[in-house]
Amino acid sequence: MTRATASGKQRRATLLGVLGVFTVHALLLVSRAAWAQEVGTVAEVEGTAEIGRGGRWSPASVGTAVQFKDALRTGHPGRVRVVFQDDTVLNIGDDSHLVLDEQVFDPAQGTYRSVIHMIKGRVRALVSEYYKQPHARYHIDTPTAxxxxxxxxxxxxxxxxxxxxxxxxxxxxxxxTSPLDPTHHGVFVTAQEITSVARGKFATPPTRLSDTIFRQYLKGLEFIGGGHAESLSAASPLLTGSAIPRSDRSAAFEPPAAVAGAAPGGRPNASHDASDLLHQPPGIVRALQNGNGDLGVRF
Incomplete structure (x- = not known):
């Protein structure tokens, strides 16, 4: 082998090494950006509520951005309301723990997917109109249902x-449905009906709840402040659209170096960052602000 040939091979090996390092670095940046995608904002807190991210927990406060793959948990007493960028509202009751497993909100592509895994506790969901689209998917999963x-x-x-x-x-x-057979043996629950699913069993046939029992299930899951969705205080930034400095939103977590501009899977996210809900109210809250009626959401 000539000296020139050996030198050429060495240069190619060095170049490939540099390209490899660059590729790994780029993938890490993309991964970090996807992880840091903001998907919602804490709107109300009562008692103890925390957000888990990157293996550590910090107190949730009004204005805290909620990110893809975050965990949310409450104490006893403890309740928290989260407004998502897809206009869905979650009210989480006492002694609850859930994880945001999947959040894709891409109006440009007509893609709406949300999967929440509940480890324990109670949650009340007001799911937005986006999920009436043919291929939209909104699931709350537990170990048994x-x-x-x-x-x-x-x-x-x-x-x-x-x-x-x-x-x-x-x-x-x-x-x-039951995880035993998620494509069959499902039941449909309508207003004031209940079904239960035990481990290793299918969902029970829905039964009608009496008014008294129904109110007991709603208890503890009211919207904080008065029982109605519009019970956010009149001065709440979620209603007024007033600006809250990013430094005041939450000191619990260090802000990421870059926030994802794409939903998981690399598709561009046509919506604002979820934390911008503090500047412009989401549609579901804006409708209430404009006097379009009571959504009937009472915990």
């Missing part, structure tokens, strides 16, 4: 001790 909806309001409760999930309909219709 999958609850899928398209534009509705419902409660999911999971007792980790008994391993039983209960799903209560408030408006619209919820499909509830």
């Amino acid at each position: 999958v609850s899928g909806v398209r534009g509705t309001e419902f409660i999911v409760s999971y007792d980790a001790a008994t391993e039983v999930t209960e799903v209560v309909g408030i408006t619209g219709r919820v499909e509830v």
